[in-house]
Amino acid sequence: MEASALSCPACRRLTHAAELEDLAKRAGAAWRVGEFTLERTLWAQSLPLLPEETVQHRTIQARIGEIDQQRSGSAGAPESHWRQKVSMGAGPLLLLALTKGKFLLLGLTKIGTLLTMLASLGVYWAMYGWAFALGLVVSIYIHEMxxxxAIRRYGFPASAPMFIPGFGAFIQLRGIRLPPIPEARVGLAGPLYGFGAAVAALGCYYATHAPIWAVIxxxxxxxxxxxxxxxxxxxxSRGLRSLTRAQRGIVLATAVGLWMITASPMLLLISAGCAYRLFTRDWQSEPDGEGLMQFVGLLVAFSAIAALSAGPAAISATR
Ligand SMILES: [Zn+2]
Incomplete structure (x- = not known):
């Protein structure tokens, strides 16, 4: 096909304007929910309909290149190289020691972990020592997993951050702009897995009646x-990104309600954060029902676990 046939030589109007608009709309929708393979396919379909010297053609080609680059795993390469070097030098045992040591160190220097633990960490540490430390490290590790x-589910390479709790997963993603819904899912996937870890620990407490499990x-x-x-x-913060202003209001109301029931200071901080995010103007216009369910569900779930484990944990500290 000749390039000139793609646009009218007289008025420069695009021959396939309607079709291109439809493809762009569908590609945008695919981007929003993180279906990057579909998004790429749709952009690739629209390329032959556009004259090559247009801005649109160049923009779409750049976007396709961006998706391919995200997928190619350039971020994963240095890690596998490093892994290879270590295992060739001193064997897998050293690798294990290195990664676990790095993990432990970073997990404990993470500001969130530090702040929340400071109050009674010393007491429990003195009582349970390594068992308590190990329980927390495993809990954080599962959260990071x-x-x-979630990052892998969207097709991004994410091997290294496994051992860097807290911000690791996002260090790797720096430079890749995630659409609102994938960003929210990736953000809340940590607490969702963390919920599984906390439920398992609580289950162990009910099964064994060993107070260490309630503390964990x-x-x-x-x-x-x-x-x-x-x-x-x-x-x-990532979890709220996909929500509308009204949906953020629902999260705020839930947090305030749960705080009035449980008096947990963490819920007060979450409420304050939600109230602040009612005014940051970064809300979405299209609602995300699944994201709202996840956030509200997590608040209820952790309130229940904190309440159920608070009694036994407090009793064990006074013993
Ligand atoms: Zn997290």
Missing amino acids: GHVA AHFGAIINFFNLIPVWQLDG
């Missing part, structure tokens, strides 16, 4: 609560 799983469940709930405060780069 949630982020990694309790701190797990508090750490996840902290991460749900919707400010800075915390998970809660």
Whole structure:
């Protein structure tokens, strides 16, 4: 086909304008929910309908290149290279020690973890020592695995951040702009997995009546609560990104209601963050029902776990 046939030589109008508009709309919708493979297909379909010297053609080609680059796993390459080097040098044991050590160190320097633990960390540490530390580290690790799983589900390479709790998953994603819905899902995937870890710890408490499990469940709930405060780069901030202003209001009302029932200071901080986010003008115009359900559900779930584990955890500290 000749390029000139793609637009009218007299008025420069695009021959396939309606079709192109439809493809662009569908590609935009695919982008919003993170279906990047579909988005790429739709852009690729629209390319042959556009004359090559147009701005649209160049923009679409750039976007396709961007998607391909995100998918090619350039971020994963240095890690596998590093892994290879280490295992060739000193074997898998050293690798394990290195990654676990890095993980432990970063997990404990993470500001959220620090702040929430400071109050009673020393007491529990003195009582349970390594068992308590290990329980918390495993809880945080499972939380991080949630982020990694969600990032991978959207087709991005995410191997290294597994061992960098808190912000690791997002260090890797810097430079990649995630649409609102994928960003919210990736953000709340951590607390969702964290909920699983806390439920498991609580289950172990009911099964064994060993108070250490109640302590681990309790701190797990508090750490996840902290991460749900919707400010800075915390998970809660990402979780609110896909919601409308009214939906943020519902999250705020839920947090306030739960705070009145449980008196948890974390819920007060989450409420304050939600109130602030009613005015940050970064809300969406299209509602995200699933995202709202996730956020509200997590607040209720962690309130329940914090309340159920608070008694046994407090009793164990007074013993
Ligand atoms: Zn997180």
